[in-house]
Amino acid sequence: MYDTSVPWTRRLAVPVMACSFVALAPAAMAAEESTAVIEEIIVSAQKRDQSIQDVPIAISAYDANFIERTKLDDVKDMITFTPGFSGQTKDSFVDAINIRGISTNSFGSAVDPSIGIFKDGIYQGRTGSAITSFFDIERAEALRGPQGFLFGRNASSGAISIITQKPTTEGVEGYVHAGIAERGHIELDAALNVPLNQNWAIRMAGYSLEEDGHVTNQFAPEADKQQFQDKKAARVSIGYESEDLSFTLIAEAEDRRQSGTIYRAIDASDGTLDFFGVTLRGSREDSDSDFLEDIDEGNILSLTALLDWKWGDLTFTSISGYRDYDYRYAEDFDGAPFTSNHYLQDQEGDYYSQEFRLLSPDTGRLTWYVGVSAYKENIKTLFTQIADEEIMCQAFYETDCTTAVTDPDGDFGFDEFIPNPDGLVESNDIIGEYTGWAAYADLTYAVTEKLELSFDLRYTYDKKDFSLRVHEVESQLGPFFAFGYITDGYVSGSESWDDFTPRFVARYAVTDDLNVWASVTRGYKAGGFGSFTLDIPLNGATDIFEVLDEDGVVPEGTKPAAFDPETLWSYEAGLKADLADRKVQLAVNTYYYTFKDLQVSFFDEDTFNTMVANVGEVDGYGIEASVRALASDNVDMLLGFAWADTSVEGADAICDDCDGNRLTNNPEWTLTGVINGHYPMGSDELFATAEFRYQSKVYGGLENDETISIDGWTEVNLRVGYESANGWEVSVYAENLLDDFHYDGVSLNELPIPSHNFGFARPRTFGVDFTYRFGK
Structure with missing residues (x-):
């Protein structure tokens, strides 16, 4: 007889302790016996609160304490600690973030990101709006592999889910945090929760960060240093809670201002810098750029409404979202003291989404959830490229x-x-209206007390209405480099795509402390349009320049250049185990995927345009592991490891003889770790934390050219602090303790734009933090 009084998802593994949202728990002392155990991590990745050890997904989770102690500034900082993630950069772009080697690989405005970023269930969108600051966060979950069955939008390579702190009626509580560090670093954030009555509460939070730059531009060494930060954000949440109904309304705004991406050209084997007769000044830690107005500036407003209604034994959920943003960006893309490409982007957009979901009870052999979602995105972007x-x-x-x-x-x-x-100023603008909807269902059946099978199916429909206009050029060279032609007004087109994406999962509880699982998942990402090229009818001509009129205007019949969706099948297997009397928690998984029609951005020498096209096939496989362990009652640690191999086939449109090569900026090895020491001093505590990340060599193009690569690097952070039982905490820290310089990434370009490294590592930084917590 099955005990239906206990949720089935809880029957397969006894909780270690009362649930707490922690990803790296401090040593938890078990009463008087002085026996430390690992606290259970609860996640909601599968729409239910579950132990992370019961979830048959490659997932990492980080709680508020971890986020604060490790100083995670935004979603990109999670890359440091998550196996299988790479591509951390210091800008608002999302094209470099990759999971298991798969990244968005395009900076245009009609390519959907491969990685889905969600906050409180709301899709955060694309470059300019997706990256917001971490403050007053309850937890963050990082999921690897296709995740179209869990959220309102597809995520072909993986997803990051951020959950903010919600109002509570349990009492007045909050915190105040202040931090100072070198280079004028001043960080302030605070939160206050106030119950209004037995059902209503309000929570307010604010955040501010300022820091001077650390990169000297040798072209203008007296100018302000580059890679500065200046961010302000605030959030107000109002919540209602009763026995059968909970409702939360969240308003958040952020003003984000920082340097655009900083580049340093590479004197590569193609002799680009020799062509210009340039020798870069300064060391590899300096830039040498003639562009002094780089900027990455965004203003983001978001409104979220969350509703959960107990409808008998069922739970009805509504997730409503609205986001509005303005984004201004400028960079020296050539990374050198000449003007072969200064790139500017001025963008505005808004995004509406709605998701409805119905969830079955946790009891019984069969559990399920079904849902529908829809979205609408409006976007306008002006691109400008300047050259000498x-x-x-x-x-x-x-x-x-x-x-x-x-x-x-x-x-x-x-x-x-x-x-x-x-100079030669070439610009184009786009107007896009993107809509879509999806329906999905998840069925999980407990065949026995040990074996559980799941089947998920999602249907997705996407449509994009897209218009592109290429402006006239004042230079006598005319439309020369960015496009090579102009348009008479907007050229418009519309495309739609749809797909069914199933998922099959089996989970087997070998013992109460060991689960094994396997899954087969289909991933999908919608097609789109290139922002820097058009589909021009040749009408029998040998190239596009023969069909342009005397002013360089494209002929009738020209339309936006569309590309198809990318799809994949991902095969995964893993185990999750509690060992050594719950002092060690292990998660290991292996995967193999086949990507077809991968969307890749590249420069086409025939049309002199930056194109997005579907390219061949990518096979990827690897192993990922994480270990949480209590070395003693006073020492705990989180260690992560990933090994990955990727192989490209059929990419002849991009490069010659690159079949079998690795994907761009995809490290073979990554090692991460956090080690915590806790030393009781009466009712207070002295603590120390050491963090590290190692990443192996990456290449800047599918050619895997050794001269366009970044060697492996290691970064170590250290923190020592004192926590009082009275609610206050003070700590001192050193980031990049070894002062190991590295770049975030590397790109292969062609004449007249040099290949370049980008994203300069922050130098060793010393700082002090103070936090005071009050209330419950």
């Missing part, structure tokens, strides 16, 4: 512009060359 006219003439005509434009047999036919004071 003489550089363009030398690069493409091997002569000066006067000779090039006045040559009667050339392409221009001017009597004289009149330089444009602003």
Whole structure:
């Protein structure tokens, strides 16, 4: 007879302790016996509160204490501690973040991110809106592999779910935190929870961070240093709680201002810098850029409404979201003291989403949930690319512009060359309206007390209405590099895609302390349109330039260049175990996936355009593991490990002889760890925390060119502090203790844009934090 009074998901593993939302628990003392055990981690990745050890997904979770102690600033900082994640950068772009080697690989405005970022169940969108600061966070969950069956939007490579602290009627409580560090680092955040009556409560939180830059620009060494930060954010949450109904309304705003991505050109084997006759000044820790107005600036407003209603034995959930943002960005993409490409992006957008879900009781052999979701996104973006006219003439005509434009047999036919004071300025803008909806279902059946089978199915429909306009060019070179043509107004198109994505899962409880699982999942990401190219009918001509009119305008029949969805099948197996009398918690998984029609951004030499196209196939496989352990009553640790191999086939459109090569910026090895020491001093505690991450070599292109690569690096952080039983805590810390310099990533480019490294590691930094907590 099955005990239906206990949820089935709880019958397979006895909780270690009362649930607490921790990813790295401090040593938990078991009453008078002085026996430490690992606290149970509760996650909601599968729409129910479950022990992380019972969830048949490769998942890592981090609670408020972990986020605060390790100083996670935003979602990208989670990459440091999550096996299988890489591509941490210091900007608002999401194209470099990758999971198991798969990244978005495009900075345009009509490509959906491969990784889904969700806050309180609301999809956070794309570059300019997806990255917001961590403050007053309850926990964050990082999921690897396709996750279309768990959220309102598809996530083909993985997902990050952030859960903010909610109002509670249990009492007045909150915290105040202040931190100072080198380079003018001042960090302030605070939260206050106030019950209004027995059912209503309000929670208010605020956040501020300022820090001066640390990268010297040798082109203008007296200018302010680059890679600064200046962020302000606030959140107000109002919550209602009764026996059968809970409702939360959340309003959040953030003003995010920082440096754009900082690049340093590479004197690669293609001789790009030799062509310009340039020797970069300073060391590899300095930039040498003639562009002094780099900026990464965003204003983001979000409104969220969450409702859970106990409807008999069922639970009805509604998740409503609205996001509005303005984004302004500028960078020196060539990373050198000349102007071959200064890139600017001015973007605004809004996003609406609604999800409804019905959840069965936890009791019984069969549990299930079903749901529907819909979204609408409006986006407008102006892209601008600036280059020096003489550089363009030398690069493409091997002569000066006067000779090039006045040559009667050339392409221009001017009597004289009149330089444009602003250089070659090429711009285009896009208007997009993207809509979609999905329906999904999850069925889980307990075949026996040990064996559990699940089947998930999702249907997704996406539609994109897209318009692109290429502006006239004032330079006598005309439309030259960014597009090579202009349009007479907007060129518009519309495409839609749909797909069924199933998932099959088996979980077997070998013992109360050992679960094994396996899954087969199909992933999907919608198609889209390229932001920097058009589909031009050749009408029998040999290239596009033969069909342009005398002003360089595209012919009738031109439409946006669409690309297809990317799909994959992912096969995973793993085990999760509690060992050594619950002093060690182990999670190990292995995976194999096959990506088809991978969406890749590349520069097409035939059209001189940056294109997004579906390229061949990618096979990936690897092993990921994490260990949480209590070495003693006073020492605990979290260790993570990942080994990954990726292989590209059929990428002839991008490179020659790159079949079998690794994906871009995909490390073979990553090792992460956090070690905590806790030393009681009466009712108080002295603590110390050491963190580290090692990442092996990565390549900047599918060619896997050794000169366009970043060697492996290691970063170590250290923190020592004192926690009082009266609610206050003070600590001192050193980030990048070994002062190990490295770049975040590397990119392969072609003349006239040099290949370059990007994202400069923060130097060794010393700081002090103070926190006071009050209330419950």
